Amino acid sequence: MYEFTTSERTVGIAAEYETKALLYLMSYRKDSADIDTFIIDCFNDVTGSDNDLRKLWDVQSKGDKNLSPKLIGKYLVTLFQNFVSNIDFEHYILLVRDIHKDYLHKEKVAFGFDNFDDDRQTRIKNGLKQEYERRNKKAADDIAVDYFLTKVMFYCAKDKKQEFVKKIIKFKSKIHFQDTLLEAIFDEIRNEQAKLKTIDVFGKKISDPQEVLAYKKHLSRTNIETLVVNRFIGMELFNDNTVPFEFMDIIRGLDKEDVKDIIQDCNADIGRTLFNKNNGYAFWYLLEEILTMVKKNPHLDAQQIYAIKPLRIPYTMNEMSVKYLISLIIGGL
Secondary structure (H helix, E strand, O other): OEEOOOOOOOOHHHHHHHHHHHHHHHHOOOOHHHOOEEEEOOOOOEEEEOOOOOOEEEEEEEOOOOOOHHHHHHHOHHHHHHHOOOOOOOEEEEEEOOOOHHHEOOOOOEEEHHHEOHHHHHHHHHHHHHHHHHHHOOOOOHHHHHHHHHHEEEEEOOOOHHHHHHOOOOOOOOOOOOHHHHHHHHHHHHHHHHHHHOOOOOOOEEOOHHHHHHHOOEEEHHHHHHHHHHHHHOOOOOOOOOOOHHHHHHHOOOOHHHHHHHHHHHHHHHHHHHOOHHHOHHHHHHHHHHHHHHHHOOOOOHHHHHHHOOOOOOOOOOHHHHHHHHHHHHHHO
8 A cells, every 4th residue: 555644835936846847747858748647746746647647757846946965865755765665656756956066977957866976976875864764763775775766867947937838838939928928827837736735635545546536636738738728829728608709700690509519619629639649739830820820910800810821720620620719819819
């Protein structure tokens, strides 16, 4: 059995780095596309998982300005405790603000334990073992500690908040967005994360990672991508009860049931496109084209925008659903 024994209430800089940990898993890694679910404050600050919860990426995050080797070792303890637990984790990651370059053989953003010089390796290891003994009232197994340290990865989250949001957006060119908008999106994701931290699971036990979903302490990739798109276009996607004003002329003369069916079909097409793992860039490229055309031609309606030039319409959408998306964007902007 796995027992949840840690639970935190974080504010300020600590909460910021927990959100950076989530977005790091979502967009910064080569294997980010494999991560569908983000479990909050259960196994660790953030734990990413695949769709079946069979692969787990475990992250401890810290926003301290100055990390001593001993403190680094102390902060590794929750990762190590998961390493020796009866739950299998695929990756162990300590995400921090920065690590002093003098500690390292080579200054990098992401690196393994072997990048620390010999003296710092010893002090980190001692810090980990001391904290483990303090928490568990017994000594850590030296062989387990040594093997764990070959598995753990360190990541220095030096990017600003807005850069973490930009990583989610798969535009081909970089449309300029105000930093205030990007920071507001980051803060909204952080707030959604903070809500889940208030759900108390301390002392609860599970025998399989899938059981953690019952506690409702997770966000999905689709949750976060939808939130980001909503803020960029200024309106809510997937709302079957709202007809964009710009779309009225396109559906004029149709009866209520036909309109309802069209809106549902358009939302279904957009959803299939946005969340299509096999062609994840298609939606973002289309969104980028529409945003650019609408900003350049604020006087045109949805039908006129659609007629300006051939759009790269994904196979999961049609003319009607594209015009619906254009209408949403015009209304939001």
